[in-house]
Each structure stands twice: as C-alpha cells, then as structure tokens.
Amino acid sequence: MPKVPVQFTLNGEEKAEFVDSGATLLKALRDKIGDHSPKGGCHQGTCGACSVLVDGELKLSCLVLAETCQGASVTTAAGLAENGVLHPLQRAFIDGFAAQCGFCTPGMLMAAKSLLDRVPNPTRDDVVEAISGNICRCTGYEPIIQAVLTAARANSQNAA
Amino acid sequence: MAVKRGRGVAAVNYPTGMNLGGDPSQALVHSTPTGSFMVTLSSVDLGQGLKQVMAQICAETIGVPTEQVTIDTADTDTGPHCMGTFASRGTHRIGNAVIQAAKEARQVMLEVAAEALEVDAADLETDGTGNILVKGAPQKSISIFDTALTAHFKLGRSISGRGMFLIPRSYPEVETGAMKPSTCYAHACTVAEVDVDDETGEVTVVSVKNVFEIGRALNPRMVEQQLVGGSWMGVSHALYETTEPYYPNRDHGGTDFNEYLMPGPGDLADTEIIVLERPAADGPYGAKGPGEMCANPQIPAIANAVFDAVGVRIDMLPITPERILRALRDQRAD
Amino acid sequence: MKLAKEYFADQRQDDLNELGQSRQRSDVPGHVTGKTAYFADRNFPGMLYLKMVRSPHHHARIRGIDVSEAEKHPGVARVLTSKDIPHNVYTILILIQVGPEDEQVLAEDKVRWKGEAVVAVLADSERAASEAAAKVRIDYEVLPAVFDMEQALAPGAPLVNEYHGQNHYMYDSGASRKVRFGDVEKGFAEADHILEQTYLSSPIEQAPTETTGCIAVPEGNDRYTCYTNTQAMFFTLDNTSIILQMPGHKLHMVGGTVGGGFGGKVDVTVEPIAILAAKLTGRPVSFIYSRQEEMQISSPRAAEKIVIKDGVMKDGRLVARKVTGYTDAGAYSRHSPYGAQKGAAHYPGPYTVPNVSVDTWCVYTNRTPSSAMRGFGVTIADFALEVQMDKLARLIGMDPLEFRFINAYRDGDMKAHRQKTEGAALIECMQEAARVSNWPVADRYMKMSSYEGT
Numbered sequence: 001m002p003k004v005p006v007q008f009t010l011n012g013e014e015k016a017e018f019v020d021s022g023a024t025l026l027k028a029l030r031d032k033i034g035d036h037s038p039k040g041g042c043h044q045g046t047c048g049a050c051s052v053l054v055d056g057e058l059k060l061s062c063l064v065l066a067e068t069c070q071g072a073s074v075t076t077a078a079g080l081a082e083n084g085v086l087h088p089l090q091r092a093f094i095d096g097f098a099a100q101c102g103f104c105t106p107g108m109l110m111a112a113k114s115l116l117d118r119v120p121n122p123t124r125d126d127v128v129e130a131i132s133g134n135i136c137r138c139t140g141y142e143p144i145i146q147a148v149l150t151a152a153r154a155n156s157q158n159a160a
Numbered sequence: 161m162a163v164k165r166g167r168g169v170a171a172v173n174y175p176t177g178m179n180l181g182g183d184p185s186q187a188l189v190h191s192t193p194t195g196s197f198m199v200t201l202s203s204v205d206l207g208q209g210l211k212q213v214m215a216q217i218c219a220e221t222i223g224v225p226t227e228q229v230t231i232d233t234a235d236t237d238t239g240p241h242c243m244g245t246f247a248s249r250g251t252h253r254i255g256n257a258v259i260q261a262a263k264e265a266r267q268v269m270l271e272v273a274a275e276a277l278e279v280d281a282a283d284l285e286t287d288g289t290g291n292i293l294v295k296g297a298p299q300k301s302i303s304i305f306d307t308a309l310t311a312h313f314k315l316g317r318s319i320s321g322r323g324m325f326l327i328p329r330s331y332p333e334v335e336t337g338a339m340k341p342s343t344c345y346a347h348a349c350t351v352a353e354v355d356v357d358d359e360t361g362e363v364t365v366v367s368v369k370n371v372f373e374i375g376r377a378l379n380p381r382m383v384e385q386q387l388v389g390g391s392w393m394g395v396s397h398a399l400y401e402t403t404e405p406y407y408p409n410r411d412h413g414g415t416d417f418n419e420y421l422m423p424g425p426g427d428l429a430d431t432e433i434i435v436l437e438r439p440a441a442d443g444p445y446g447a448k449g450p451g452e453m454c455a456n457p458q459i460p461a462i463a464n465a466v467f468d469a470v471g472v473r474i475d476m477l478p479i480t481p482e483r484i485l486r487a488l489r490d491q492r493a494d
Numbered sequence: 495m496k497l498a499k500e501y502f503a504d505q506r507q508d509d510l511n512e513l514g515q516s517r518q519r520s521d522v523p524g525h526v527t528g529k530t531a532y533f534a535d536r537n538f539p540g541m542l543y544l545k546m547v548r549s550p551h552h553h554a555r556i557r558g559i560d561v562s563e564a565e566k567h568p569g570v571a572r573v574l575t576s577k578d579i580p581h582n583v584y585t586i587l588i589l590i591q592v593g594p595e596d597e598q599v600l601a602e603d604k605v606r607w608k609g610e611a612v613v614a615v616l617a618d619s620e621r622a623a624s625e626a627a628a629k630v631r632i633d634y635e636v637l638p639a640v641f642d643m644e645q646a647l648a649p650g651a652p653l654v655n656e657y658h659g660q661n662h663y664m665y666d667s668g669a670s671r672k673v674r675f676g677d678v679e680k681g682f683a684e685a686d687h688i689l690e691q692t693y694l695s696s697p698i699e700q701a702p703t704e705t706t707g708c709i710a711v712p713e714g715n716d717r718y719t720c721y722t723n724t725q726a727m728f729f730t731l732d733n734t735s736i737i738l739q740m741p742g743h744k745l746h747m748v749g750g751t752v753g754g755g756f757g758g759k760v761d762v763t764v765e766p767i768a769i770l771a772a773k774l775t776g777r778p779v780s781f782i783y784s785r786q787e788e789m790q791i792s793s794p795r796a797a798e799k800i801v802i803k804d805g806v807m808k809d810g811r812l813v814a815r816k817v818t819g820y821t822d823a824g825a826y827s828r829h830s831p832y833g834a835q836k837g838a839a840h841y842p843g844p845y846t847v848p849n850v851s852v853d854t855w856c857v858y859t860n861r862t863p864s865s866a867m868r869g870f871g872v873t874i875a876d877f878a879l880e881v882q883m884d885k886l887a888r889l890i891g892m893d894p895l896e897f898r899f900i901n902a903y904r905d906g907d908m909k910a911h912r913q914k915t916e917g918a919a920l921i922e923c924m925q926e927a928a929r930v931s932n933w934p935v936a937d938r939y940m941k942m943s944s945y946e947g948t
C-alpha cells in the first residue's frame with residue numbers, strides 16, 4: 001500500500017510519520033504514534049470516542065484523513081494535563097465520579113474542552129449540545145454534564 | 161390533541177449472583193516487604209469499579225487504609241479462577257473471597273506483630289492508619305511497615321491469605337421446580353412521571369424516582385454511579401432500544417449509534433436515587449448486587465405511566481410513538 | 495443520591511472504616527488522562543487483521559466454499575474455514591454441564607442465521623482483509639427460515655438446529671423449566687377475577703462503546719497471550735482450550751479495564767479463532783468487531799413472549815398466578831437456556847402467591863443468537879409482572895401501590911420455588927417511594943414491615 005509522509009504537532013510535540021494513503025488521523029495517532037487516548041468506538045463518526053482538536057477545532061479523528069493534518073496542531077486527551085497538573089475538566093471528571101468504564105471519557109473531555117475554549121461560562125443547554133455527539137453507555141450523562149459545569153466554574157474563578 | 165401527564169409505579173426484586181449458584185471466585189492476598197497489600201484476582205472490571213471496591217473490602221478487613229491496597233487482576237497467569245463479571249455477582253462473590261483471603265493474611269500479620277511485641281496475637285488490634293496496637297495499652301505498638309519487614313527478613317513468614325467463595329449449585333427438582341436460585345435479593349421501587357403527546361405519540365419522561373435496597377453501599381458514590389446509569393438504561397429500554405424494531409421481522413435493524421436509539425444528554429429525566437440498606441446475611445459487609453436490578457423497575461413504571469396519561473396499554477417493548485399512536489387510534493375506533 | 499439510614503437501622507451496625515466511604519476510584523485518573531490501557535491500546539509489529547465472512551442468508555445449506563481468489567489477494571496471510579478448527583462445535587455453558595454443543599465456530603455444512611461466521615480472512619491491513627473477504631465465494635442453497643417463536647414451535651416448522659432436534663431447549667424437566675406450587679387451577683376457581691395478558695419484547699443490544707475484540711500474540715514458546723475484553727477470563731480460556739484442543743497452560747488471557755460489557759462480552763466469539771490464526775501464522779492477530787457487527791452480530795438480549803394468567807380476590811389478594819414465558823434464543827443456545835431458567839426461578843415476582851404454575855421455554859429461531867444482557871431472564875419478566883400488577887389493581891378498583899403492599903413478600907413467606915423468604919425489603923422500598931413521590935398510601939401499609947411481626 002502506498003505510504004505518504006505526514007508531519008504535525010501533537011500536544012506540542014513535532015511528529016513525523018509515514019502512513020498508508022487514506023489512513024485516518026485516528027489510526028495514525030493510535031497505530032503509528034502510539035497515542036491511544038482517542039478511542040475507536042465506531043470508526044464511522046457516530047460515537048465521539050475519537051474526538052480530538054485539530055487547530056483548535058473539534059474533530060472526529062476517525063473521519064479525518066491523516067494526510068489532511070499536514071502542519072496542523074493536534075490536541076488529544078493525553079495532552080490535556082500540563083506539567084503533570086490536571087486540566088480543570090479532568091479534575092472535575094475525577095471528583096464528580098463522571099467516568100465509569102472510561103472508554104468515552106477522552107472524547108467527552110475533548111468535546112467539553114472545545115466548548116469551554118469557546119464559551120467559558122456555558123449553560124447546561126450549552127453543555128448538553130456540546131456532548132451530544134458523544135455516546136456514553138454507563139453514566140446516564142448527568143454526572144458528565146455536572147462535571148463540565150463544575151470545571152467551567154473552576155475555570156472562571158481562576159480567571160477572576 | 162394535547163400533552164397529557166401520567167405516573168406509574170413498579171416494584172421489583174433481583175437475585176445476587178448466578179442463578180442456582182455454583183459460581184466460584186477466588187482471591188489471593190499478600191503483603192510486600194514494606195506492608196503494602198496486593199490482592200490477586202482474575203476478575204474483570206467492566207467500569208463499575210470492581211477494583212476500587214475490592215481494595216476497600218481488603219483494607220477494611222486487614223485494617224489498613226485503602227491506598228495501601230493494590231488490585232492485580234484479569235490475568236490468568238497470575239490470578240486464581242473467577243467465574244466472571246456478570247449476574248450481579250462481582251461485589252458479592254469476589255468480595256467474599258477477598259474477605260476470606262484478607263482475614264487469613266491479617267491473622268499472620270497479627271501473629272508476627274505479637275512475636276515482635278512479645279504479646280499474644282489475640283490481644284492486638286489495628287488502628288486503621290497502619291499500626292498494630294495492644295488492646296488497652298496503645299502505647300505498645302508496631303507499625304504494619306515494621307511488621308512486614310519483620311515477617312520477611314527476621315521470621316521468614318509470608319503475610320498472605322487465600323480466599324474462595326462458592327455457593328453450592330442447586331439443581332431444580334424436575335416436577336415442582338423446588339430450588340435455591342439465590343441467597344440474597346436486592347429490591348427496588350420506582351415512580352415514573354411522563355408526558356405523552358397524543359398527537360405524535362412521543363413520550364417525555366419527566367421524572368424518575370428510584371428507591372433501591374442494595375444490602376450495603378460499600379462506596380456510596382460508586383453505587384450512585386451505577387444506579388444513575390442503570391436508571392437511564394431502564395428508561396432507554398422502555399422507550400427506545402431494539403435491534404429489530406419490527407420483531408419478529410428481521411429488517412430495519414440499526415447498525416450504528418444513529419439508527420440504534422438511546423436517550424442522549426438532552427433527553428434526560430429528572431432522576432432521584434434513594435438507597436436503603438438491609439445487609440445480606442452472606443454479603444460482604446452486607447452488600448448485595450445492584451448492577452442489573454437498577455435498570456429494571458423504570459420499564460414497567462413508564463409503561464404504567466403511559467397508561468395513566470392516555471389510557472392505552474403498550475404491552476410490547478419498546479414503547480414507541482408508532483405503537484402509542486396505533487393504540488390511540490384503536491381506542492378512538494372502539 | 496440519598497442514603498436513607500432510618501430504614502433497617504436495627505438490622506445494621508454502621509461500624510465500617512474504609513467501606514461506606516466514597517473513596518475516589520483508583521482507575522479514573524488513568525481514564526481522564528487517556529493512560530488506562532484497554533485491550534486494543536497496544537501495537538505489535540507484523541500484526542494481522544481478521545475479517546469474518548458472514549452468511550447473507552437466514553438459513554442455508556453450504557454447497558461449496560471457494561477461497562482461492564481471496565488467498566491470492568495482496569497482503570493476505572491465511573484464510574481459515576471450518577476444516578482448520580480442531581473442535582468446531584461448541585457451546586459456552588458446557589463448562590457447567592449445560593449442553594449439548596450446538597454451534598459451529600465456522601459454519602461447515604449450514605448457516606442458521608444471517609451473519610453467521612463462515613470464513614476468516616487474515617491480512618496485513620484491515621483494508622486488504624476486507625477486500626479479500628469480498629473475494630470469498632460461497633455457494634448456498636437457501637432453506638426456509640423461521641423467525642416467529644410460535645411458528646417455530648408449530649408442527650412442520652423448519653428445524654433450526656439439528657443438534658437439538660426440535661426448536662426448543664430440552665431441560666431435564668422436559669420442554670420447559672417448571673415450577674409448581676399449590677394448586678393453580680383451584681386458585682383460579684376460587685378467584686373473584688381472572689386476568690390473562692400477553693407481553694412481548696424485541697431484542698436489545700448491549701451497545702458498549704468499546705466493541706468486542708481481542709489481540710492474540712504468539713509468545714514463541716508455543717504459548718499464546720490473548721489481550722481481550724471478555725467479561726470472564728476463564729470462560730474464555732476454558733472454551734478456547736476445548737475448541738482448539740489446546741491444553742489450558744498454553745493459553746494466557748490478559749484483560750483489565752473493559753469499555754463496558756452489560757453482558758455483551760460473556761460469549762466466546764473472537765478469542766478462539768484469533769488464537770488459532772496466531773498459531774497457524776506465527777503472527778499477532780487482531781480481531782475486533784466493527785460497530786455494525788457489534789450491533790447486529792453480537793448476541794442481544796433475547797426477545798421474549800410472556801403470558802400471565804392471574805386470579806385475584808376483590809380484597810386485593812393474588813390467589814393464583816400462571817406464567818408461560820418464551821425466550822427467543824435465535825439459532826444457538828449461548829446463555830439462553832440459563833436465562834429462561836432464571837426466569838422460572840423469578841416468577842411470580844416479589845409477591846407471595848399461594849398457587850403458582852410456571853413454564854419457561856427456550857425457543858430456537860433463525861436469528862442472531864441471543865445471550866447475556868444486564869438482567870436477562872428477569873428484566874422483561876419484571877416488565878410483564880409489573881404492568882400486570884397495574885392492570886390487576888385497576889381491575890379491582892384498588893390503588894396500584896396499595897395492591898402491591900397487600901401481596902408483597904415478607905420474611906418467612908414460602909416462595910413458589912420452595913425457599914423461605916429472607917432479607918425482604920420490598921415493603922420498605924415502596925414506603926420510601928410513596929413518601930418521595932407524595933403517592934397517597936393508607937397508614938396501615940406505611941406501618942408494615944418486611945420482618946417485624948412476621
């Protein structure tokens with residue numbers, strides 16, 4: 001199978017790999033680079049477990065071709081903590097018991113981060129809308145919604 | 161044409177563990193040289209938090225803080241047999257095996273401490289923070305850290321224990337069905353409130369009030385996780401889910417999360433959870449298995465609420481708008 | 495969540511230290527940082543991908559299988575058929591003596607449901623495996639299929655599964671698991687009202703976010719490590735050992751945190767074939783269900799049909815309950831004979847009824863085999879029982895909750911399966927539900943107890 005070179009920044013680090021032409025960003029991240037934080041729950045864009053940020057925009061990495069990320073800046077859940085300090089969203093998910101099996105968690109976190117980057121003080125409806133593309137089968141969603149709202153409050157208190 | 165409100169109730173019980181028993185689980189516990197404890201299992205954590213609750217059970221039994229306990233599990237090279245994680249059996253069966261193993265390890269630990277302190281092991285107790293004290297004379301003590309070092313390097317003793325839990329298999333009597341399906345049962349009662357749009361057949365679950373009796377909430381927030389998620393799944397089963405919407409017809413089966421319907425974060429009912437604790441005689445610290453039971457009572461409670469709202473019975477799951485509209489049409493025709 | 499400590503306070507010593515505390519889960523920091531390793535979060539050089547060729551027919555005879563074109567496809571390492579499986583016919587619960595073996599790992603002579611595994615293709619990329627799978631040619635003779643349980647049980651129905659010989663499981667008690675308690679016909683004769691109703695359900699998918707799968711790796715010493723998301727490590731190991739006729743010590747199952755199970759990962763459908771492929775090729779093999787396979791191929795919660803006939807007195811006492819339950823197992827047993835039997839043990843529900851007759855059937859049809867799912871055997875039974883209770887209460891003009899208090903089981907009551915009730919708590923759950931929902935219930939019911947005065 002023909003290979004194509006692709007170079008992008010992942011969580012602040014330069015990465016360069018040869019991937020199969022037509023390979024998805026999800027596959028490049030997991031199988032080539034070894035960042036397993038995005039999960040493949042459906043590989044067809046219906047579960048949200050593979051959500052990442054590409055140049056700050058929320059993307060389903062199972063629907064993005066790796067080749068199209070040339071020169072981009074990619075952020076995954078593995079890059080959310082900075083210098084070992086958890087992101088307020090991660091803290092809120094832990095304290096709020098918002099994860100059970102954890103498979104949807106990295107994608108949920110990225111969808112929530114995308115929201116908080118745009119809307120620092122979201123309403124409940126904003127949160128519901130932001131995670132509506134992410135499937136969770138364990139929690140019934142409510143703890144996740146509450147965790148995102150808690151993180152937003154923590155964020156705005158830090159900013160104040 | 162209007163949105164009509166109704167409410168319904170349902171009450172259920174649920175057996176803990178595999179039906180008819182015969183489902184063993186084992187656990188091994190040992191201390192490291194510095195007094196940390198390892199629990200070795202082959203049980204699987206599906207996300208319900210089995211590892212955490214087993215660590216707390218072991219810590220409670222040995223008398224150490226939970227963070228001193230590590231769970232090593234789901235590896236058949238190292239972990240002794242476990243029947244599996246299903247049938248609301250994990251906490252009950254594996255928890256009992258961990259208690260037995262931890263008790264044996266605790267006994268050795270106390271014997272070693274007794275030798276170091278030159279007292280009788282029966283006169284010792286743990287303080288729960290990592291020390292072993294002489295009852296009534298707490299100034300005479302030894303840390304578990306030093307006890308483990310003594311066991312390893314001076315006395316050559318293994319602070320360890322083996323645990324096995326098996327409820328003997330019951331075989332149903334052929335003619336009467338006399339049998340022992342389970343040793344303990346969890347209970348629940350749910351009141352659901354719904355709005356039914358009699359023009360579209362759409363059901364909105366307004367509130368779900370769940371009362372669950374689970375023996376003992378070993379980690380209340382983890383129990384809450386499972387009960388909230390279970391209540392959501394019950395609502396989902398009642399109104400949305402099926403792989404064959406026109407069963408027994410095989411067509412129209414959903415193949416992804418767009419076609420297979422479940423309530424999303426925008427479709428949540430106001431959910432209340434109340435937990436009662438009547439400890440089970442053979443439960444680990446009284447616990448029963450709540451994992452399956454918690455998703456059951458919402459289904460009939462919602463079905464009954466739909467009837468209360470619009471006066472039609474939908475006796476086939478799921479209770480879809482199409483079925484409600486057909487029933488309303490039949491009702492008007494009568 | 496509220497812990498209602500006022501109930502059963504005399505039944506409990508609240509003297510725990512580590513338990514009863516909401517300690518943080520030790521695994522969740524790994525979940526939020528993406529560090530928790532699920533079975534598929536591993537890369538192995540030289541890995542092969544397994545793609546299953548599945549039956550497009552509900553019921554058909556296999557006249558011939560031609561894999562020659564698939565084998566020639568670039569990247570293909572091996573193509574497996576039933577001939578490669580050492581012990582091709584299995585059933586999961588043979589481990590606890592629930593036979594007979596009734597399912598082929600790879601279909602040999604017949605397919606019995608649409609989606610049944612026939613040929614396994616192994617290639618060095620998922621794409622090559624899929625392309626090669628499309629080149630497998632299978633010559634089928636389509637046979638009449640049966641989808642409806644009633645039709646399956648009727649004379650002259652197509653036989654779904656020859657290993658059973660009839661379209662239902664045969665228990666030691668006969669075609670159904672039976673419970674007989676009191677005299678149900680006498681109870682009906684004495685009853686003020688009789689109500690017979692039928693309840694139905696459709697199959698339900700466990701739908702975990704992580705699909706079923708495994709990665710099998712040869713260790714070079716004739717041992718095989720299998721990273722799997724099974725819910726039961728030794729179910730998987732022991733069944734694999736039987737299917738591959740390989741001693742258990744050659745097998746090493748590694749699990750851990752699973753991305754949701756809900757019963758969907760108790761079947762043993764991926765590990766045996768992946769380990770066999772690893773053995774035959776000497777390479778790591780990944781076999782992970784697609785989302786489509788998870789939704790339509792992995793076994794769902796069974797559809798059920800439940801007929802309940804009750805005799806009730808004007809004063810609210812249930813005097814007779816007769817239940818006939820049918821579980822649609824699909825084409826193979828898997829866990830359905832167990833589930834149907836669990837239903838028999840569950841009826842007549844958490845109520846004390848003096849005259850009970852129960853028959854539960856496990857029926858075979860030409861559909862996706864059903865199996866374990868959260869509460870199976872009980873969940874749909876509870877739907878039927880509790881809707882029936884609502885109907886009965888309205889039939890006699892009684893409040894539905896008060897009607898349940900009258901019949902609720904209490905400590906010491908004899909159950910239909912002849913065990914004395916212990917540790918009952920239904921009454922207290924209903925009392926608290928009445929309080930929290932402001933459901934008016936007469937004082938005498940609010941003063942009842944599951945254990946005092948019994």
